[in-house]
Structures are given as structure tokens and as C-alpha cells.
Amino acid sequence: MLQEAYSSSEDEEGYLEEDLEETYRCLFCENILATTEQLFLHLDKIHHVQLVASLGGRSFYDVIKIINYVRTNNSPPETFGEVVQKAGELGDEYLKPALSDDSLLMIDFEELSAYTVQTTSCNGKHPSKSNGSHADSEAVNQLEILKVKFEQMQNAYLELLEQNKKQSRVPDEPTTDSYFDSYADYTIHAEMLQDRVRTDAYRDYIYKNSELFKGRDVLDVGCGTGILSMFCAKSGARLVTAVDNSEIAEKARQIVKHNHLSDRINVVRGKAEGLDLKDKVDIIISEWMGYGMLFECMLDTVITARDKFLKPGGTIVPNRTSMFLSAVSNTEAYDKRFYYWNDVYGFNMSSVIPDLFKTCRY
Numbered sequence: 209m210l211q212e213a214y215s216s217s218e219d220e221e222g223y224l225e226e227d228l229e230e231t232y233r234c235l236f237c238e239n240i241l242a243t244t245e246q247l248f249l250h251l252d253k254i255h256h257v258q259l260v261a262s263l264g265g266r267s268f269y270d271v272i273k274i275i276n277y278v279r280t281n282n283s284p285p286e287t288f289g290e291v292v293q294k295a296g297e298l299g300d301e302y303l304k305p306a307l308s309d310d311s312l313l314m315i316d317f318e319e320l321s322a323y324t325v326q327t328t329s330c331n332g333k334h335p336s337k338s339n340g341s342h343a344d345s346e347a348v349n350q351l352e353i354l355k356v357k358f359e360q361m362q363n364a365y366l367e368l369l370e371q372n373k374k375q376s377r378v379p380d381e382p383t384t385d386s387y388f389d390s391y392a393d394y395t396i397h398a399e400m401l402q403d404r405v406r407t408d409a410y411r412d413y414i415y416k417n418s419e420l421f422k423g424r425d426v427l428d429v430g431c432g433t434g435i436l437s438m439f440c441a442k443s444g445a446r447l448v449t450a451v452d453n454s455e456i457a458e459k460a461r462q463i464v465k466h467n468h469l470s471d472r473i474n475v476v477r478g479k480a481e482g483l484d485l486k487d488k489v490d491i492i493i494s495e496w497m498g499y500g501m502l503f504e505c506m507l508d509t510v511i512t513a514r515d516k517f518l519k520p521g522g523t524i525v526p527n528r529t530s531m532f533l534s535a536v537s538n539t540e541a542y543d544k545r546f547y548y549w550n551d552v553y554g555f556n557m558s559s560v561i562p563d564l565f566k567t568c569r570y
Contacts, residue, residue: 231311232244232246232247232311232312233307233310233311233312234247234250234251234254234255235251235255235257235259235275235278235279235285235288235312236251236255236257236278236283236284236285236288237254237255239254244315247259247312248260251285255285256285257285257288259317260317260320262288262289262292263292263317264317264318264320265318266292266295266317266318268318269303270295270296270298271313271317272302272303272313273295273298273302273303274291274292274295274298274302275306275310275312275313276302276303276304276305276306276313277291277298277302278291279306279307279310280302280306371567400432400495401433401435406495407435410435410436410439410493410495410525411439413525414436414439414440414443414493414525415439415442415443417443418443418444420491420523421440421443421444421445421491422443422444422445423444423445423446424444424445424446424489424490424491425445425446425447425448425449425487425488425489425490425491426440426445426447426448426449426489426490426491426492426493427448427449427451427480427483427485427489427491427492427493427513427517427518428440428448428449428450428451428493428494429451429480429492429493429494429496429506429509429510429513430451430452430480430494430495430496430506430509431450431451431452431457431460431475432452432456432460432495433456433459433460433463434450434460434461434463434464434473434475436493436494436495437450437460437464437469437473437475438463438464438467438469438473440491440493441469441472441473442469445472445491446472447472447473447474448472448473448474449474449476449483449485449489450464450473450474450475450476451475451476451477451478451479451480451483452475452476452477453477453478453479453480454477455477457475457476457477458477460475461475479509480509480510480512480513481509481512481513481516483513483516483517485517488517488518488519488522489517489518489519489522490519490522490523491522491523491524491525492510492513492514492517492518492522492523492524492525493524493525494506494510494513494524494525496509496510497529501529501531510524545564546561546564546565547561549561549564
């Protein structure tokens with residue numbers, strides 16, 4: 209039955225190809241193009257703008273801003289070079305798509321530009337050329353674009369094979385370095401601290417229940433910048449042991465010192481499971497929830513800490529959560545991921561599909 213799901217007749221393949229065809233609206237007019245090749249050639253021939261060469265050297269965010277700026281302000285092609293040059297001055301409001309589902313924003317211009325064989329002036333226009341050389345240039349450009357697409361597809365397939373190898377391998381000792389390294393970046397901590405709903409909820413609970421914390425010993429599992437530990441100390445905790453296995457623990461120690469709380473907060477870099485505490489604690493606090501509640505994989509650590517370090521009758525904050533599930537379906541995304549392989553530039557690559565199904569089983 210699974211085989212029937214991805215084996216298709218010629219009619220079915222034609223239907224899927226037609227149904228999943230992505231289109232591209234021109235940057236300067238209302239024309240809708242069926243492929244990136246047609247889009248680039250249209251921009252080149254009609255508007256005299258070579259988009260790949262103009263945007264190839266720009267950052268991902270600059271490209272988004274440029275495209276949205278042109279669409280929002282209906283900028284003519286004659287001013288495109290000026291827009292590109294001032295990309296760094298464009299405000300963040302142009303990171304919001306001017307068109308919903310704008311396929312142009314999904315193109316990797318940096319990678320495409322590596323294969324561009326034509327030269328452009330700084331304003332994105334072609335130098336003058338004869339009609340014959342222009343036609344030849346268009347043909348070469350189209351060929352290079354096809355090469356890029358094929359290489360992208362090839363790289364994606366190789367990455368998929370490598371992922372399957374990693375998933376099938378059972379290591380003797382699970383490696384967690386990359387997990388903890390990800391928490392050494394300040395960006396993720398800024399994102400959590402600026403989540404007022406999350407942070408305010410912890411602060412309000414701790415401050416409004418100061419009698420629970422006053423004179424008590426607290427263990428903060430996965431302390432990050434130490435914000436929860438400092439809340440606890442301010443609420444009267446006797447001693448807070450703040451533990452984190454990423455480099456952020458070193459910075460948390462400095463933050464605690466700068467806020468004159470080193471006498472009540474002891475920051476430890478290491479895994480909570482291997483912590484050596486003389487006495488058990490009265491309270492364990494942790495912000496262990498991630499996307500979908502369980503994404504950050506910290507719940508096991510909190511449970512281990514509870515079993516090893518929490519006094520009988522002690523408190524875990526938070527001590528209960530609710531998870532709500534809703535069934536959804538995204539047929540278009542599903543078909544794009546799987547049935548795209550039925551017809552790749554006229555070649556049948558459907559043998560890839562069973563492997564893709566395996567990656568989605570769990």
C-alpha cells in the first residue's frame with residue numbers, strides 16, 4: 209500500500225507537476241513566469257536587469273529588503289541599481305514580504321551568482337552587445353542556471369544520505385556538544401529573555417510566593433544567563449545553585465557578580481546529572497520547555513535532578529504543564545517533498561521517495 213502511494217502513472221505525474229508548479233511574478237511588471245529561467249531571461253530582455261549578478265554579492269537580508277522595497281514602492285527598473293547600492297540603509301520593515309508567498313524570496317542568489325558567466329554594470333544592466341551575442345549569452349545563462357539547479361538537487365540528496373547514515377548509527381556514547389554549544393550564543397538567550405509572557409510568568413510566581421523561597425536552597429537547572437536564579441535570590445532564597453553545561457555559565461557568573469548576588473548564587477558549569485551537592489535542595493526551578501513543549505529535551509534532566517537532589521516534600525517549579533494537540537494537513541508541502549522526485553527535468557528519480565518516507569516515520 210505504501211508502494212502505491214508513491215508509484216504513479218503518467219497521468220498522475222502530469223497532474224502533480226501541474227498542481228505543484230511554482231510561479232514567479234516579475235519584479236517590475238505583472239507578468240507571471242513559470243520558472244526561474246524564464247524569470248531571469250524576462251528581466252534581462254524586457255527590463256534590462258540581470259538579477260542574479262546584481263543580487264549575488266548581497267547578504268540574505270539585503271536581498272529580501274531589496275525585493276520587498278521594489279515591490280512596495282513600484283520602483284522602475286531604471287532605479288534598480290540605486291536600490292541595490294543603498295540596500296544597507298533600508299529599514300527592517302522591508303523584511304516583511306510585500307507579496308504573500310513571493311517565490312522570488314526563496315531564490316538563493318548567492319549560489320546562483322557563482323555560476324553567472326555574464327558581466328554586468330553596477331546598476332544591474334548589461335553592457336551594450338549585438339543581437340547575436342545577446343542570444344548566445346541568454347542560452348549560456350540558461351544552461352548555467354540548469355547546472356546550478358542540478359547541483360543543488362545533488363547536494364540535497366547527498367545530505368539526505370548522510371542524515372540517514374547518522375540516524376541508523378547507534379553511538380556508544382551520545383554526543384551532546386553541539387546541543388550545549390548552541391546555548392553559548394547570546395541570540396537564543398535574548399530571544400528567551402525578551403519573551404515577556406515567559407519571563408514575567410516566572411518572575412511573578414517567584415516574587416508573589418516569596419514565602420516559599422525565603423531561606424530555602426534552590427537548584428536552577430539550565431540556568432542560562434541566571435535570570436531565574438537572580439529572581440530566587442531577590443525573593444529571599446538562602447542559596448541558589450545555578451548549573452549550565454554551556455559557555456553561557458561563565459557569563460552568568462559575571463552577571464551574578466555585577467548584581468552583587470555572588471554570596472547567594474553559586475554558578476556551576478557542568479551537567480546537572482553529574483552535580484555534586486552536599487545537601488539536597490528545597491526547590492528545583494528550570495525553564496525546560498521548548499517548542500512543542502518537549503523540543504529542548506531537558507525534561508529528562510529535570511526528572512533526574514528531582515530524583516537525586518530534591519528533598520522529600522520539595523517543590524519543582526513549574527510542576528505541571530498541559531499539552532494540546534491538533535491534527536493538521538499540508539498536502540501541498542507533502543507533495544512537494546515527496547512527489548517532486550517523480551519527474552526531475554524529465555528523469556524519474558522516484559527511488560528516492562521510500563527513503564524520504566523513512567525519515568518521517570517518527
